[in-house]
Amino acid sequence: MLRFLGHRLSSALLTLAIAAVAVFLVARMIPGDPVMIMLGEATGGDPAAVARMRNELGLDRSLFVQFSNWAMRLLQGDFGVSIRSGEPVLDDLLLRIPRSLELIAGGLLVAVLLGLPLGILSARNRGRLSGAISSIVSVIGFSAPVFVSGVILVVVFGVWLQVLPSSGYVPFADDPLLHLSCLVLPSLAIGLNFMGVVARVTRASLIDTMDNDYVALARAKGLSRGRAMIRHALPNAMVPVIAIIGIRAGNLLGGTVIVEALFDWPGLSSLLVSASFSRDYPVIQGSLIAIFAIFILISLLIDLAQSFFDPRVRATA
Amino acid sequence: MTAAPLLSVRDLSVRFGDFLAVDGVGFDVAPGEVVCIVGESGSGKSVTGRAIMGLLDGSVRRSGEILLRGEALQDASEKRMNAVRGKEISMIFQEPMTALNPGMRVGAQIAEVLLLHFPVTRAEAMRRAVALLERVGIRDAKTRARAFPHELSGGMRQRVMIAIACAADPALIIADEPTTALDVTVQAQVLELLFKMQRELGSAVVFVTHDLGVVAGIADRVVVLYRGKVVEQGTVTEIFTRAQHPYTRALIAAAPDVELPRTPGLRFPTVDTDAIFGRADGAPASAPAPSSAAPVPAAPASLAGTEEDAATPALELRDLHRTFRLGGGLLPFGGKSLHAVNGVSLTIAPGTTTALIGESGSGKSTLGRCVARLDRPTSGDILYRGRDVVALRGDELMAFRRQVQTIFQDPFASLNPRRTVGEAVTDGLAIHGLAGREERHERARALLARVGLDPDYVSRYPHQFSGGQRQRIAIARALALDPRFIVADEAVSALDVSVRAQVLNLLSDLQDEHRLSFLFITHDLSTVRQFADRVAIMRAGEIVEDGETEAIFTDPQHEYTRSLLAAVPRIHLESAHRLRPLPA
């Protein structure tokens, strides 16, 4: 188990390192000279000033030296300063990371709590009305884009019923109840789509697993159909479900981009979007790295969950 | 039979949609009796077993009576059935790989039965599960109980299955081909164990199998099925010594007999089901008689400097090694390595058949692939008619490709589902640019006729043919380039005995006509005694013994060869290794 953990952890760090290189290179590919942008029109024409600035920023060094300097600063927690606000990027990131995590956790909760039972129901009652209905619900959830379900949720709960706040964010410390009620609609918006994914995979995987001889053996032991499914089929059927959650974790994270924009949620993704509109490169770099880190963290958790359900995964570290 | 039957099956029918899988089957099982249900694929034997258990779900319709000690199980509630399953009737499945829950420790899987049917605590159930593991011959049972199925070998998994089936001391065990997936030596051990447990518990057994050799060793009574119907039933002595039905007689005659001394020119007895039962609808018929006169013109193939020469061996292997690296990723070091072929030397004379025999994992298929140049040896030489196969390039390689062909095991996987039979058979000609479209069509017809299929089938697709017919198509494909040497990798292992005999006869005819040399790779000793000139026994990548076929069968030198030969089921009652006394 320890070996397995070590293996996964080291490959996660490797991915993060690759991501950092990619982020660095992307920043260098940006059209337009950052020095010119920083100096502005007036002094930008003076070659001596440009050269001095380049030297100060280390931009005259080789790409490799630049990268290692940048990486060293990153490791020390120095993510640079926002061009737009002049604030250190790291402070903003630390403020926003928990907010985005909150959204992801909320969405995942909705997806799993609704998606699993829905998938089990439609697998178990295949060929019956209740099974068909659950299948339809899941394909509808799966097909509804995050912003469409989001807009409909806002119209229904925010505009008509006016029972939940339709946008905005209140810090937990200020008003815990309001904070949580602000979280409901965004979580639903992210989670409903993902619920469809979870339900569909659960159904397919469960039906597949039910065909295995070991489920027949369980019934031959005297277990009822339902118990054979819950005890023997379901745990094994969870392996592909977790895998798909891992593979689609990007969608969940991507969902936050839309949801944060739709609900004015001040998280990482909205920071990235606004930074890319204003070409605030240090912020783009910083938030990208933070997003990758979250993504890799999710993948790591998925791997661990998978090894919990499938002893064979642990063996193939 | 005087005692009241334990189980009585009356007029059982099972229908999947439009397909009648079991058609009015009836038989009795007395307490403690072993009844074998015998049939080839599609006979409905496995479905019968599951139907008794009430394990067929969904769109399946079952009719007839299943009486357990007079109780009508077909009408029993689901709750009652759950009490019966596992406690009164238990079941053993074929595939030890898939029949155990991969995510659950084996001890817990055994304990589950006890917890379901007896008022025991979890700790007590686990203690008894460990005891059961010891009883089925698993050493270090306490540790093994905490293992997952993938950590055990196939034979051990099947022992665990037996432990599960015996856990609640059932009155009846239904065993569905429980040893078919196992190597012959493991099969012998597992059968021995199963019937040791059966004696101790006094349970009756319904044993579903296709293997008459196994039947001869264990059955009290035999039920022969064909296409869902009972053809004949009787005591094992009746069935094996004075069977009434021509199908039963033909089936027994066709069963490979390891004791029959090699008789050159002997034909394998076939089972002509069309003559016995009339043509089955749907399946395309085989051509009435393979016309050996069908013209299969020789393709102009010669490997420079390798003219026919009786003195030069067709194939010579010198100290052949093939090592696989396991794990280790991209790096050229690290990870473990597997010596699939470990220093093999072997010589095959032109026009002869050498059988390469080994159990699963012995490296025999890897060896075959190296010979056909589908894989590269790590070291050592492969000389085909004196030429180094590994070094062949360009035109010489293409000439080699024409002369050496492979026939594979799985007739379902070895034909491209998207190509017509005519295309498949003449692909070789197209690849080598040896014939135009028109000519290929004619050649395809001739080749199909040669292997005993209707030439008009050229435009059909593989899925429209049965397993045996597909294997004939695969043979036709190998013949198209007029080869000199054929590697047959378990070429008849997946076929029913009745079809197997026909394919083997075809192969020997072709050998005579074309002076072919065969490397006949198989795990099945019983078929090769008649078929091969020489036999090589392979274990763990090495050849432990090789020699003239009769010498190997009558006077084996190596310990392993002896144990292999001893484990092969005999199909004569007098010589069968009976695991229980013959019924009076």
Added chain:
Amino acid sequence: MTTTFLSTFLRELGSRRNLAASAALLFLLVVAVLSAAAPLLPIQDPLAIDTLNILSGPSQAHWLGTDELGRDILSRIIHGGRISLGVALSAVLLAGVLGTLLGVLIGFCGPRVEAVAMRLIDVFVSLPEIFVALIALALLGGGLGTLIGTIGLIYCPQFARVVYNMTRSIRAREHVLAARSLGAGRLWLIRHEALPNLYSIIAVQASVTFSFALLMEAGLSFLGLGVQPPTPSWGQMVGILKNYIYINPWSAVFPGLALFFVVLAVNLVGDLLQDVLNPELRK
């Protein structure tokens, strides 16, 4: 038993069990015809501004109401569909052709290239797509060509991986070994042994990618990074109209529903494709 994937699919489509899928296919056909013929249809000009009549609800003159500049929403949905479907379709074509080519070639180019190429593809597949698209568009600027190229390239590695995995399993089948033993070269193996057995999985993957591409275009346009005004696209319309949700909630809902129904229909048809494929795989 039938011989081809397509004929099984068509027969299944006709059966009563698959009513939803055949309805979905019919709906997609109607949408496709409407979108293609949009400029010829007797509908209002999608760009005609009417400042006196903004954000009105459904009426005789404007069946689905008007947007923030008084433009007819129905007309903009039909013209927007032209853009959204066109972008998604082109992106699928790009991803499909490039991905299939890559997947098959990687499957037949030897173990070393294979290991390296698949590592790279795995890295690309594991990147969160929308962020890659976001950055690419922020750097490269808008334009339909860039949008199609970005979305197509983003889904290309996924496509390649699916095709590669199937190729790898086909490659190990005995009929491929038999062809090799007959002397078949790489080109023959790809053309006659691999590709014909890949068409069905390509069809399924194309349908999956199509719905992903639709959603991606919509998401990017929603954020203001995709299709630029005044050219309409469904996602972009939702993105703009959501700001007026308290004035007229319907206006944002309609283009969203259009997108939803099309994606739903694509998924229903895709499900049937998958059902037809799966028993095939099991055989």
